[in-house]
Each structure stands twice: as C-alpha cells, then as structure tokens.
Amino acid sequence: MAIEVFNRYEKKYMINAIQYEKLTQAISEYMVVDAYNRDKPFYEICNIYYDTPDNALIRASIEGPVYKEKLRMRSYGTPKETDYVFVEIKKKYKGIVNKRRTIMPLNEAYDYLNHHQMPDMENPQMNRQVFREIDYFCHTRNLVPKVYLSYERRAYFEKNDGDFRVTFDKNITTRREDVRLESGSYGQRKWGEKPEGGKDFEYRARVVKSSFDWGDIKQLEQPFEDLVIYETHVRGYTKDKSSGVSAPGTFAGLKDKIPYLKDLGINAVELMPIFEFDEMESARVVDGVQLYNYWGYNTVSFFAPNTSYAFNEEHNHEGDELKSLIKALKENGIEVILDVVFNHTAEGNEMGPCFSFKGIDNNVYYMLTPDAHYYNFSGCGNVMNCNHPVVRSFIIDCLRHWAIEYRVDGFRFDLASILGRDQNGAPMANPPILESLAFDPVLGKMKLIAEAWDAGGLYQVGSFPSWNRWAEWNGRYRDDMRSFLKGDDGMAGNAITRITGSRDLYSPESRGHKASVNFMTCHDGFTLYDLYSYNEKHNEKNGWNNTDGDNNGHSWNCGAEGETDDPNVNG
Helix, strand or coil, rough: CCCCCCEECCCCCCCHHHHHHHHEEEEEEEECCCCHHHCCCCEEEEEEEEEEEEECCHHHCCCCEEEEEEEEEEECCCCCCCEEEEEEEEEEEEEEEEEEEEHHHHHHHHHHHHHHHCCCCCCCCCCCHHHHHHHHHHHHHCCEEEEEEEEEEEEEECCCCCCCCEEEEEEEECCCCCCHHHHCCCCCCCCHHHHHHCCCCCCCCCCCCCCCCCCCCCCCCCHHHHEEEEEHHHHHCCCCCCHHHCCCHHHHHHCCCHHHHHHHHCEEEEEECCECCCCCCCEEEEEEEEEECCCCCEEEEEECCEEEEEEECCCCCCHHHHHHHHHHHHCCEEEEEEEEEEEEEHHHHHHHCCCCCCHHHHHHHECCCCCCEEEECCCCCCCCCCCCCHHHHHHHHHHHHHHHHCCCCEEEEECCHHHHHHHCCCCCCCCCCHHHHHCCCCCCCCCECCCEEEHHHHHHCCCCCCCCCCEEECCHHHHHHHHHHHCCCHHHHHHHHHHCCCCCCHHHHCCCCCCHHHCCCCCCCCHHHHHHHCCCCCCCHHHCCCCCCCCCCCCCCCCCCCCCCCHHHHH
C-alpha cells in the first residue's frame, strides 16, 4: 500500500529543457528513477482541487501565509469510475509539507466529496483515521470541485537514501469546466461522450509538439491512373471484434489491417473525415439503439485529427498515432488520401451553435441570403464562402498543413461543386479556390479529387473546373455500370464507354487520361451487398421514416427483398 501519512521539505523551481537535460545527466550517477518510470519516461498525475465557492483556499494560498492547506483527489493516469484514487489533505507550515491521504474507488470519492455520501468504511484499504481528518476538514468548509490539473512526471530517488527525491513535471494542463478525472487531459476525448449536465461542448485548442520521426519516408507519387483506392472509415473498419485487431476503432487498429489491404491489391486508402468532428450532432436513440453522426462530415476543427480515433493517450502529441499509421502505409506502398469537408461546418444554420467562424466573421466565412439567413447547398444548414480571399487562404493553409505535417498524398473534396460557387451561390466559370489549388506550389502535385456535385442541384460530372489537374468521382460510371450489371436494356454501349475511360465526359485532349475516378459503391448509398439484396432503399432504422437517400440505386434484389433463406435466391 502507498504511504498514506508523511512529512517532507519541498523546494520548487522553473527550468527549461536544456537545464532539464543537464540536471538529469548530473543526478543519474546518484539517483534511480521511480518505479512508475521504469516502463515509460514520464507518467501522468491527474488531480481535482476542491475549494469554497468563493475560492477562499486558493486566495489565501496566493497571499503566502505561514500556514496553508488544500484538499484534492488524485489518480495516476486517467481512471475509470471503479478504479481507486487518493483523497488527500495537504498542509504546509514554514516550508514543511504534511500530506495525509486515503484510498477509495473513484465513484465513492465523487459521492463523498461532491454529494456528502459516506463511503464504505469497512473497506480494508481505507485509512479510517485519515478519513476522519478529511471528513472534519470538509465539514468545516463548504467545498466544491474547482479545478482539474494534470501533468507528466519523471521522478528520481537517491540510491542510498530513498527519502531524498527529485521530480520533474511537464505538460501541465488545467481547466475549470468538466472537472472529472475520468475525462483525462483535454485535447483527447472518448467517442460518444457527452458533457455533464447536458451542456454543449466547449471546444478548445491546444498547441502540440511536432517531433514525430518520419525517417526517410517520401511521397510515393504513384501515377494517378494506377491507383486502386480503398475508401474506409477509421472507426467503423475495425470496431467490430471480427476485425481481430488489438485496438479496435482507432488509427492503431487500422494499422493492423495493412497486410490485409496489401493482399487485396490496394495501393491507396481514402480515409473518411478524420478532422475533429462532432459525432454527437443529431445523436439520438432509435428503438433502443444509440445513433451518432457517424461519418464525420461535420467538421469542428480543420487542423486537428479526431482524438477519439486514437487508442493511446497523446497528451500534447495529438496526431502521432495517425502519423504512425500514415508512415506504415507508405512503407507498404499505400498512399493516403483524406476526405475533406470545406463545403460546410458543424455550426449549422442560425439555430445552430456558435464556436468558431460565426463569431469570427459570419459574413465572410458563410454564404448568406439577402435577409441574412444561411444558404444550404450542402444540406447541412450552412455553406462556406470558399471563394472569399480570407476563406480561400484558410483552406489552402489547412491543406498545406496536412500535406506537410502529415505527409498525405491527396484529398477528396466532399460536395466539391460548392467550392465553385460565388458568395451568392451562383456557379463561377473559373472559381479562384479551385484554380489556386490546381497551381499551388505545395498542393499542385498532389491528388485532387472532386465529388463533382452538391445538394443544391449543381451536377458537374464531366464539367468540373479542372485546369487538367482535378479528377472527379464519376457518378455516371456508377449509375451506368449498375444498370448494365442489373440487366437493363440498351446499357451495353454505355458500359463500354465507361470502362474505356468515359471519353464522352473526359476528352483525352482536354482532361487527359486520369480525370475519371471510377467506382460502383461508396459510403454514400448502397453497398455492394445492398446492390443485390434490395430493389429499394430501407433507411427506416435511423428514425427519419426512410426520407433520406436516393430512391433509384439501380439495384436488383435477385428475387427477394433483403436477407432470405430461399435456396432459389441464394443459389
């Protein structure tokens, strides 16, 4: 059991990284690392500090009194609700620190400190004497949880005298909202997690370290026409236990599937949106099933990866697990294309939240109607004003960030026709943003793929402004090939045209031989299984009464709608 009552002298100093390196080298001859540091260079300490509603304890401490005291809850690492944590009183008198603590499960600690419910006093791990002191302290003050504070620690003990101790703390994180140990350090969150009390998320930025070692990895620069692209969702691809990965639903889990992708002959993966997004937007329970805004086409932060896709804690190193995935893919000859969403944001229309662009300059970042409402060519409540110089610069800076920091090979642009509209929503002959991306010195050699339509009726397959640089999702290939394979009359000639490069849409003289991205199915609409299982869409389970989706999927149910045991159908 950890020491529960002890006194010590304390001295604290602020040092820089160079001083830290020199100090650790100097003391290594005389000191050994803490047991917590034997497996990792730093371990995380998480705390909740309690105070009166008017912050009397911290105000008194700041004044530098001879005697001061405080109460905190502490864990080593981010705990679960049933994990044990320490409840501590820390007192300091003339430089001498007295610390007294007892241990209890996190849920009991919350019940006691936050709701005055007594813990299990028969728990053999409870130090009842210390608890009585803590209980007296709490009852003489009206204490509430005030501050979450965490840091990473490396600790040393003198070889011959374990009482002498030197600790180094870094990456100090604090917050006054969401004061819970199990939330961990801000910046990384758990999928599907809601704030307490039904509050909206309060999004926060963090500056992270860019120290990932890429080794000698270079851009693969495979010819566009040779790509076999595999579209996948980071969470959905490995979340089911049948995936057999060690870290399901994460970047690390997807990394485990690289041998399988190679066996399929894949040489490029297209990741559905991995920018930080809000899966809780429109989250709902239908027939007892929790549903989310799963795909990620509702961007919150354009420069940050979705931290709920990371398996490991990445405090101040958010993005390293994604970089490790990208590096491993490239080492195996697989390029990485990101599905990016610049046509709208998660802020929605005038009824939606305000957490970024609405508050910066609503009229610049969004297309607004004459009566100051939001155009909705995206079908998601708002439309970004992509050809405004400020927004255009923002998009280019964002894509350069992903190209340079994450070394991706290209981008697929969701509802890309919106990027070709002016501030009033009218299609432009030469949209500045599309031209800028085509000739950008950093982005100009990367794969640029347009979903050449939008939800406002603008369909540009075969006519998307390209400067002979942009490729397109060929929706005509999808529709014609489905009809041909279904057996529709008169489709053989169309099928030949599509298979041979859709020359009616993409003239080799003007568009080259790499403008058409051919596909049969994608995330949007029927899967390959659906194509031969259903004649009609069946989206009843999402609670929207089958109102979403296309009524014409060019599909064939082979004689029975949906799953069947009929051997005449199954063959």
